[in-house]
Amino acid sequence: MRRVYLDNAATSWPKSSAACEAAMAFVRDCGATAGRGVYTSGQVADRWLSNARRNLARLIGANNPQGLAICCSGTHALNAALHGVLHPGDRVVTTAIEHNSVLRPLNRLVEQLGIELVIAPCDAWGIVDIEQAAALVDSRTALLVVGHASNVTGAVQDLKRWSQLASQASARLLVDASQTLGYLPISVERDGIDMLAAAGHKGLRAMPGTGFLYASPDLHVAFQPLMSGGTGLQSETLDAGVTWPACVEVGNLNMAGVVSMAVAAEEAQNQLSRSPEPTSQPWLPPFQRLLEGLRGQVGLSIAGHPTGAGAPVHVPLVSVLVDDWDVHDFAAVLDTHFGIEARAGWHCAALVHQSLSPGVGDRSGGTSQLGYSGTLRLSTGHSTSIEEIEYTLDAFRQILG
Numbered sequence: 001m002r003r004v005y006l007d008n009a010a011t012s013w014p015k016s017s018a019a020c021e022a023a024m025a026f027v028r029d030c031g032a033t034a035g036r037g038v039y040t041s042g043q044v045a046d047r048w049l050s051n052a053r054r055n056l057a058r059l060i061g062a063n064n065p066q067g068l069a070i071c072c073s074g075t076h077a078l079n080a081a082l083h084g085v086l087h088p089g090d091r092v093v094t095t096a097i098e099h100n101s102v103l104r105p106l107n108r109l110v111e112q113l114g115i116e117l118v119i120a121p122c123d124a125w126g127i128v129d130i131e132q133a134a135a136l137v138d139s140r141t142a143l144l145v146v147g148h149a150s151n152v153t154g155a156v157q158d159l160k161r162w163s164q165l166a167s168q169a170s171a172r173l174l175v176d177a178s179q180t181l182g183y184l185p186i187s188v189e190r191d192g193i194d195m196l197a198a199a200g201h202k203g204l205r206a207m208p209g210t211g212f213l214y215a216s217p218d219l220h221v222a223f224q225p226l227m228s229g230g231t232g233l234q235s236e237t238l239d240a241g242v243t244w245p246a247c248v249e250v251g252n253l254n255m256a257g258v259v260s261m262a263v264a265a266e267e268a269q270n271q272l273s274r275s276p277e278p279t280s281q282p283w284l285p286p287f288q289r290l291l292e293g294l295r296g297q298v299g300l301s302i303a304g305h306p307t308g309a310g311a312p313v314h315v316p317l318v319s320v321l322v323d324d325w326d327v328h329d330f331a332a333v334l335d336t337h338f339g340i341e342a343r344a345g346w347h348c349a350a351l352v353h354q355s356l357s358p359g360v361g362d363r364s365g366g367t368s369q370l371g372y373s374g375t376l377r378l379s380t381g382h383s384t385s386i387e388e389i390e391y392t393l394d395a396f397r398q399i400l401g
């Protein structure tokens with residue numbers, strides 16, 4: 001049976017061939033680690049690490065490549081950021097659209113560090129009203145944390161307004177760009193972003209086990225490490241007092257991942273410079289066809305995808321609910337009968353579901369015979385074809401009539 005992969009929001013497939021080939025060649029022909037030996041192959045590894053920092057910095061509009069620390073996932077980058085800058089008593093304002101990799105560490109830091117956590121609500125599209133968020137920000141607010149795009153609805157937040165809010169409050173802004181990196185342009189300098197965390201294995205199409213954290217230079221000196229260990233620096237002391245980015249990059253790096261991010265970031269940059277507008281991205285037409293087809297399909301409702309003027313910019317993912325079906329059962333039929341791989345459930349985002357479209361409310365409110373068990377999420381990627389979308393829509397018609 002054919003395979004139609006529609007879970008690119010979890011991790012993309014296929015990955016960039018150039019990134020995979022470069023990573024494979026590095027492991028096969030070099031294999032040394034960075035920041036340790038000064039022998040020849042160690043220098044090759046060092047150069048790849050520099051290339052990765054430089055290309056990722058360019059992709060996110062950062063002037064200083066040294067602001068980039070390599071991580072092993074979006075989750076790692078977010079945890080490093082939160083532990084890096086928060087202190088007891090800090091107030092943190094985040095949003096209901098966040099992934100659990102933001103909400104869970106913050107929730108733990110309430111217990112562990114005594115931070116105060118406040119959560120701004122979102123509307124049925126997954127958009128956070130900036131005025132409502134502003135009402136939660138006060139003089140004790142040290143950090144605002146916002147996801148650039150929801151991994152459940154795909155809606156994109158207006159980062160300029162978030163950075164205005166942060167600077168008015170003299171607070172820092174941490175952006176989770178895990179769902180937008182490689183799909184939409186972003187610039188930390190232009191948009192006034194203090195920290196940006198992202199996965200490398202989603203829209204960027206680098207290898208699994210990749211991510212990074214950007215932090216503006218004024219945050220580096222006092223940055224608190226999440227972990228301690230070998231860094232290749234000051235090895236004769238037990239005092240870990242290491243500097244950025246080594247304080248995030250403890251231990252041997254995933255060099256295959258570093259190489260793949262260097263190559264994938266350059267590819268993504270080239271692509272985005274060819275078509276800088278969100279509406280001219282090559283991944284958009286198949287996704288729009290999917291949305292249009294799902295809207296015309298009887299027996300299902302779309303969560304959080306409005307049309308027409310004023311509709312928010314989005315990334316290529318959509319959540320649906322299927323009448324009289326548990327979404328897990330529906331996903332299983334798509335997979336076993338049609339080879340269509342889509343994801344059912346809560347998508348590691350505990351809070352956003354409460355705000356989705358009326359259909360979601362009805363189900364979670366118990367008016368349906370079936371309890372709410374999350375959404376069916378279909379996420380296209382850079383390689384999804386219109387033909388795959390037509391096949392998918394035909395599968396929906398065969399199942400639902």
Ligand SMILES: Cc1ncc(COP(=O)(O)O)c(C=O)c1O
Nearest residue numbers: 073074075099101151178179199
């Ligand atoms: C919005 C968002 N943030 C963070 C993450 C965590 O990324 P990773 O899976 O690389 O840890 C995800 C992953 O699904 C995500 O969708």
